[in-house]
Amino acid sequence: MTQSKSPSERRTHLVRLAGDLFAEKGFRATTVREIADAAGILSGSLYHHFDSKESIGDEILSAFLDDVLAGYRAAVLSADDPRAVIEQIVRSSSATLSRHRAALTMLQRDWNYFSAQPRFAYLRTAMKEIEQIWIDQLERGRESGRFRSDLDARLAYRLLRDILWMPTSWRPSTTWSPDEIVDGLLRLLFDGITAR
Amino acid sequence: MTQSKSPSERRTHLVRLAGDLFAEKGFRATTVREIADAAGILSGSLYHHFDSKESIGDEILSAFLDDVLAGYRAAVLSADDPRAVIEQIVRSSSATLSRHRAALTMLQRDWNYFSAQPRFAYLRTAMKEIEQIWIDQLERGRESGRFRSDLDARLAYRLLRDILWMPTSWRPSTTWSPDEIVDGLLRLLFDGITAR
Amino acid sequence: MTQSKSPSERRTHLVRLAGDLFAEKGFRATTVREIADAAGILSGSLYHHFDSKESIGDEILSAFLDDVLAGYRAAVLSADDPRAVIEQIVRSSSATLSRHRAALTMLQRDWNYFSAQPRFAYLRTAMKEIEQIWIDQLERGRESGRFRSDLDARLAYRLLRDILWMPTSWRPSTTWSPDEIVDGLLRLLFDGITAR
Amino acid sequence: MTQSKSPSERRTHLVRLAGDLFAEKGFRATTVREIADAAGILSGSLYHHFDSKESIGDEILSAFLDDVLAGYRAAVLSADDPRAVIEQIVRSSSATLSRHRAALTMLQRDWNYFSAQPRFAYLRTAMKEIEQIWIDQLERGRESGRFRSDLDARLAYRLLRDILWMPTSWRPSTTWSPDEIVDGLLRLLFDGITAR
DNA sequence: TATGAATGAGGGTTCATTCAT
DNA sequence: CATGAATGAACCCTCATTCAT
Numbered sequence: 001m002t003q004s005k006s007p008s009e010r011r012t013h014l015v016r017l018a019g020d021l022f023a024e025k026g027f028r029a030t031t032v033r034e035i036a037d038a039a040g041i042l043s044g045s046l047y048h049h050f051d052s053k054e055s056i057g058d059e060i061l062s063a064f065l066d067d068v069l070a071g072y073r074a075a076v077l078s079a080d081d082p083r084a085v086i087e088q089i090v091r092s093s094s095a096t097l098s099r100h101r102a103a104l105t106m107l108q109r110d111w112n113y114f115s116a117q118p119r120f121a122y123l124r125t126a127m128k129e130i131e132q133i134w135i136d137q138l139e140r141g142r143e144s145g146r147f148r149s150d151l152d153a154r155l156a157y158r159l160l161r162d163i164l165w166m167p168t169s170w171r172p173s174t175t176w177s178p179d180e181i182v183d184g185l186l187r188l189l190f191d192g193i194t195a196r
Numbered sequence: 197m198t199q200s201k202s203p204s205e206r207r208t209h210l211v212r213l214a215g216d217l218f219a220e221k222g223f224r225a226t227t228v229r230e231i232a233d234a235a236g237i238l239s240g241s242l243y244h245h246f247d248s249k250e251s252i253g254d255e256i257l258s259a260f261l262d263d264v265l266a267g268y269r270a271a272v273l274s275a276d277d278p279r280a281v282i283e284q285i286v287r288s289s290s291a292t293l294s295r296h297r298a299a300l301t302m303l304q305r306d307w308n309y310f311s312a313q314p315r316f317a318y319l320r321t322a323m324k325e326i327e328q329i330w331i332d333q334l335e336r337g338r339e340s341g342r343f344r345s346d347l348d349a350r351l352a353y354r355l356l357r358d359i360l361w362m363p364t365s366w367r368p369s370t371t372w373s374p375d376e377i378v379d380g381l382l383r384l385l386f387d388g389i390t391a392r
Numbered sequence: 393m394t395q396s397k398s399p400s401e402r403r404t405h406l407v408r409l410a411g412d413l414f415a416e417k418g419f420r421a422t423t424v425r426e427i428a429d430a431a432g433i434l435s436g437s438l439y440h441h442f443d444s445k446e447s448i449g450d451e452i453l454s455a456f457l458d459d460v461l462a463g464y465r466a467a468v469l470s471a472d473d474p475r476a477v478i479e480q481i482v483r484s485s486s487a488t489l490s491r492h493r494a495a496l497t498m499l500q501r502d503w504n505y506f507s508a509q510p511r512f513a514y515l516r517t518a519m520k521e522i523e524q525i526w527i528d529q530l531e532r533g534r535e536s537g538r539f540r541s542d543l544d545a546r547l548a549y550r551l552l553r554d555i556l557w558m559p560t561s562w563r564p565s566t567t568w569s570p571d572e573i574v575d576g577l578l579r580l581l582f583d584g585i586t587a588r
Numbered sequence: 589m590t591q592s593k594s595p596s597e598r599r600t601h602l603v604r605l606a607g608d609l610f611a612e613k614g615f616r617a618t619t620v621r622e623i624a625d626a627a628g629i630l631s632g633s634l635y636h637h638f639d640s641k642e643s644i645g646d647e648i649l650s651a652f653l654d655d656v657l658a659g660y661r662a663a664v665l666s667a668d669d670p671r672a673v674i675e676q677i678v679r680s681s682s683a684t685l686s687r688h689r690a691a692l693t694m695l696q697r698d699w700n701y702f703s704a705q706p707r708f709a710y711l712r713t714a715m716k717e718i719e720q721i722w723i724d725q726l727e728r729g730r731e732s733g734r735f736r737s738d739l740d741a742r743l744a745y746r747l748l749r750d751i752l753w754m755p756t757s758w759r760p761s762t763t764w765s766p767d768e769i770v771d772g773l774l775r776l777l778f779d780g781i782t783a784r
Numbered sequence: 785t786a787t788g789a790a791t792g793a794g795g796g797t798t799c800a801t802t803c804a805t
Numbered sequence: 806c807a808t809g810a811a812t813g814a815a816c817c818c819t820c821a822t823t824c825a826t
Binding site for chain 5: 031032033043044046047051052053
């Protein structure tokens with residue numbers, strides 16, 4: 001009755017353990033022996049569940065991107081005003097990202113490694129869609145006079161996405177709640193640090 | 197022509213070669229063999245110049261931090277107005293960072309690795325000074341009514357410093373000049389993306 | 393239909409599946425997982441039927457040698473003329489060998505592996521009996537003037553037996569029927585390739 | 589003066605050691621640790637000389653095939669009479685093969701393994717040329733009435749080549765000299781075992 | 785200074801086998 | 806009978822480093 005949900009539960013647990021290590025040290029810097037140790041088994045035993053270390057990474061990364069893209073697409077449909085869309089993207093990201101700390105760290109630290117492999121081609125594809133969504137909204141905001149007329153959409157995108165994805169790489173902090181970070185971020189993003 | 201300048205020039209050249217590789221692939225992901233290949237010698241021969249791979253990293257990292265701190269200290273002395281100080285920090289950083297691409301990449305990608313080693317204790321010290329300078333300026337700005345009264349200095353610092361240091365990790369791009377990036381950054385920083 | 397015949401039928405079926413793989417890739421190069429996959433079960437489940445991979449090999453190998461020796465002994469009894477005996481050996485081998493493709497491949501490819509193990513000591517014994525039969529016939533043929541007087545029986549045996557056992561290692565071919573191969577073989581064996 | 593001939597001498601020595609092991613146990617069944625042990629070094633040290641176990645195999649195999657093909661091509665040019673050409677092939681093979689015991693064993697035992705890899709595509713190419721040469725000579729001999737009119741060239745080729753290449757796999761024997769083996773082979777080949 | 789050879793620790797992976805359920 | 810999880814030994818290979826020449 002309590003037995004084996006779809007991807008075997010044990011497997012899911014192992015992915016979570018691995019993800020924690022990846023989030024802490026990066027994908028490449030984490031050894032399969034460390035993952036196995038964390039699970040209390042021998043390193044070879046991991047290969048009963050996964051056929052390679054990379055396939056663990058794959059699982060984590062693709063789940064993350066699916067989640068992110070779903071959030072982005074929903075945000076685009078949720079409003080017409082670009083500012084509202086962006087605000088929605090940021091708010092949805094906050095929840096998504098905290099569920100995928102490992103993926104974020106992996107992408108930031110080992111992007112070169114992954115993006116060079118055919119197996120991870122979907123990373124590039126997904127990142128392009130994400131970029132396109134940001135740029136669309138930023139340009140629409142600028143053209144409608146909502147955002148500054150001298151805004152460089154591509155440059156702003158790079159900065160904004162990185163800001164947005166950054167806090168996750170900070171070690172799990174108790175200083176700010178996710179909501180505080182999001183609010184701080186949005187204020188910074190829309191209004192800068194200058195007082196009015 | 198390429199041969200026998202002062203012995204330290206050869207060394208400097210090797211550090212530069214190593215730095216280029218570190219900037220491109222990260223410190224850990226670069227092997228001493230790759231460095232040696234780039235220099236046209238065998239990997240063992242590098243050890244006539246450096247006693248370890250880490251000492252190359254040390255050289256790169258400490259030169260960077262000396263440079264950065266010098267810029268920050270000068271910025272603090274250069275003006276009284278926090279906004280002017282911060283603007284000066286950003287402008288001086290732009291020049292500094294482009295001279296130290298390797299160091300930046302190393303710090304971003306392999307921070308865990310370095311900061312765990314006693315040898316690199318100075319990294320933490322320097323980062324603390326940098327943080328303190330940012331926070332001082334941000335709080336002074338807030339207290340003087342120059343910056344928003346709800347600004348969280350520590351949170352803003354983290355975001356700002358990361359924004360500032362980020363572009364360097366982008367692959368050498370021809371899309372924007374360093375000055376354009378700095379200007380875009382400053383506008384974003386002070387005024388956000390919203391039109392006034 | 394496929395299920396629950398006598399328990400030994402399942403076992404026999406598994407041996408056949410394993411044998412097919414052994415014939416194709418050799419004994420050592422075949423993993424128990426591949427065998428289990430072919431049977432549609434998990435690799436651990438094989439151990440309900442066999443106590444080791446080697447015991448599957450044992451079954452295949454000993455069945456083969458029993459069959460071969462039976463044929464050889466019958467051939468010896470079937471005629472007095474050495475040429476007739478040899479012809480009978482070759483003809484009986486043809487049928488025997490096609491029933492034991494796996495065993496042949498295993499013997500040819502992994503002889504070292506098997507013959508080093510006490511468990512397979514019977515392999516050496518059987519091969520010695522086979523050799524003795526050939527040599528007896530060849531020498532009798534030579535002494536009776538039926539075969540060439542300069543024939544080296546041991547050398548001829550090695551060549552003849554290897555020729556005889558060889559075709560099996562060829563990938564299952566549709567080019568020649570077993571009978572054609574046997575006839576070709578016998579002509580080559582007795583008369584060489586030269587026209588008379 | 590005595591130092592480093594072209595492929596480094598040390599390297600050559602290691603290839604020879606590896607070849608001996610391959611000849612004895614096959615390529616796959618030989619571990620890099622065994623090779624290193626034979627050389628008195630650690631297994632990792634082998635990778636200073638070769639970039640993989642396979643590249644050692646490559647070296648051995650390609651040297652062998654170059655040698656064989658050279659002998660075959662020379663034999664074809666050396667005479668017009670197919671019987672003379674074949675005799676020359678057999679005689680040249682004898683010398684060639686004894687110099688390349690390892691390659692022979694590897695080809696016989698691990699053909700599947702090698703021939704499946706793109707890196708070893710040249711194996712198939714070379715084997716095709718060898719086959720073509722045999723078949724040409726056998727058919728010319730048959731058409732000219734020199735060989736039996738019912739000779740199946742392809743079948744005979746398979747048998748003959750395998751006979752020819754076989755003795756090498758026999759453990760280094762003192763029973764027959766290479767010349768004795770060749771002579772025995774040729775007699776068997778041309779005239780069969782039957783007395784005239 | 786540089787080479788060429790080697791070390792030694794550790795990396796990801798494979799595989800026959802065991803065993804509780 | 807079969808599953809699912811695990812073992813343990815071995816495998817090929819990588820890499821920073823050392824050192825005699």
